[in-house]
Amino acid sequence: MKCDFTMRYESIQAKTLLSKPIYGDAWFHSNRSMNSYRGCEHACVYCDGHCQYYRIDNFYTHIRIKENAPKVLQRELERARFQSQRKMQSDTLVRFLNEQDKSKVLDKGPRKIIIGVSGGVSDAYQQAEVKYRITRQVLETLHDFRLPVFILTKSNLVLRDLDLLKEIHKQAFASVCFSITLHDEATKSIFEPKSSTTWERFDALKQIRKAGLFGGVMAYPIIPTVGDSIDNMLGLANEAKKAGAEFILFAGMTLKPGRQKDYFFNVVRRQVPQVYDDLQKIYANNHTYGHPIFNLLPVHPGLQGRIVCQKIGISDRSVRHMPPGEPEANVQVINRLLDLVYYRQIILGKPRNMWKPYQDFAIKIEKGVEDLRNLSDQDLLEERLGISSKMAQATKDILKHGTFKGLTRTQEELDTIGASLKK
Ligand code: SF4
Numbered sequence: 001m002k003c004d005f006t007m008r009y010e011s012i013q014a015k016t017l018l019s020k021p022i023y024g025d026a027w028f029h030s031n032r033s034m035n036s037y038r039g040c041e042h043a044c045v046y047c048d049g050h051c052q053y054y055r056i057d058n059f060y061t062h063i064r065i066k067e068n069a070p071k072v073l074q075r076e077l078e079r080a081r082f083q084s085q086r087k088m089q090s091d092t093l094v095r096f097l098n099e100q101d102k103s104k105v106l107d108k109g110p111r112k113i114i115i116g117v118s119g120g121v122s123d124a125y126q127q128a129e130v131k132y133r134i135t136r137q138v139l140e141t142l143h144d145f146r147l148p149v150f151i152l153t154k155s156n157l158v159l160r161d162l163d164l165l166k167e168i169h170k171q172a173f174a175s176v177c178f179s180i181t182l183h184d185e186a187t188k189s190i191f192e193p194k195s196s197t198t199w200e201r202f203d204a205l206k207q208i209r210k211a212g213l214f215g216g217v218m219a220y221p222i223i224p225t226v227g228d229s230i231d232n233m234l235g236l237a238n239e240a241k242k243a244g245a246e247f248i249l250f251a252g253m254t255l256k257p258g259r260q261k262d263y264f265f266n267v268v269r270r271q272v273p274q275v276y277d278d279l280q281k282i283y284a285n286n287h288t289y290g291h292p293i294f295n296l297l298p299v300h301p302g303l304q305g306r307i308v309c310q311k312i313g314i315s316d317r318s319v320r321h322m323p324p325g326e327p328e329a330n331v332q333v334i335n336r337l338l339d340l341v342y343y344r345q346i347i348l349g350k351p352r353n354m355w356k357p358y359q360d361f362a363i364k365i366e367k368g369v370e371d372l373r374n375l376s377d378q379d380l381l382e383e384r385l386g387i388s389s390k391m392a393q394a395t396k397d398i399l400k401h402g403t404f405k406g407l408t409r410t411q412e413e414l415d416t417i418g419a420s421l422k423k
């Protein structure tokens with residue numbers, strides 16, 4: 001499909017860059033996000049960044065380049081390092097570190113900051129990056145601070161920075177995930193007209209993984225009636241596995257009322273009129289956050305995704321990584337707790353009290369607690385962390401068996417629903 005976009009690029013000065021911390025995120029590996037650009041030339045038809053909420057006019061065609069982003073980032077990280085060191089000096093947990101460990105910790109700067117360089121309202125590797133190289137400079141800053149990075153992109157331009165990403169991975173970690181939603185290139189070119197092709201993205205992922213970096217596939221949004229066919233989802237999972245992805249996470253599409261939804265349906269009416277009426281019904285509720293009418297969905301992408309992943313032999317859950325120096329046991333426990341949160345909250349739609357306590361504990365760990373394995377071995381989990389005996393038992397089980405009762409029960413429930421779907 002030919003795209004008729006007249007582009008305008010404008011340099012702007014950012015006042016701030018990093019988002020507020022978000023802990024216990026069951027989707028992404030990061031706890032802060034930032035955007036080097038405002039607006040996104042990739043022009044995906046369903047893009048959430050296009051909605052009025054972000055107040056970015058001409059989102060697809062007027063790209064604002066945050067020229068001073070690397071400098072602002074440096075300033076904000078220096079401030080975070082200062083605050084982090086002050087906090088650590090007064091933190092009671094420091095009592096549990098011996099003097100040698102303490103100096104190592106203080107050296108690390110702003111601990112636990114994992115920055116997602118694509119904040120969701122722009123792609124860090126859109127076309128403007130070829131010329132302006134803001135993302136490259138941002139990575140150089142993260143490298144100077146010895147911080148890890150999480151990248152989510154639809155572009156193989158990220159390979160240009162592989163040298164730097166490898167350096168970052170050596171001293172912290174680099175996780176490069178690709179958003180890939182449509183296996184068929186012709187359909188992809190309708191809904192994601194200007195990003196790298198599906199094949200180019202899988203190929204880039206293969207190179208990322210071959211270079212030893214972390215990486216996976218975020219297969220969302222899965223467009224109902226367009227991307228939710230078993231062929232599309234199996235095709236994506238298969239390619240993800242072949243590319244060496246750590247996981248492929250399938251999830252659905254939201255369409256917020258207003259310009260996001262209007263533009264989407266405008267394109268659907270012209271390009272794929274055969275699915276227009278069905279999609280109109282699915283999104284007829286004009287939900288503020290853009291949620292579909294769930295019982296009208298042909299399939300639940302998360303549920304079907306789980307079936308597909310089991311068939312292919314790849315994880316259906318994103319993997320969290322932690323910077324070096326963080327206890328491995330803590331990362332393991334966070335991952336399993338957030339698996340439960342994701343399944344119960346997002347896929348099964350369970351009430352808040354059935355997943356929130358697990359998320360709260362994951363947040364607590366992510367913000368910084370002692371090595372859970374040591375606490376578990378000494379039977380001090382409840383006393384030191386102020387958690388319930390149930391949560392302490394879950395922690396012990398994860399550390400001993402790799403999972404815990406609440407999670408296995410939830411997975412069994414998903415498998416039962418999955419089995420009925422397969423019939
Ligand atoms: S690449 Fe991401 S930010 Fe850019 S238009 Fe597509 S969905 Fe939006």
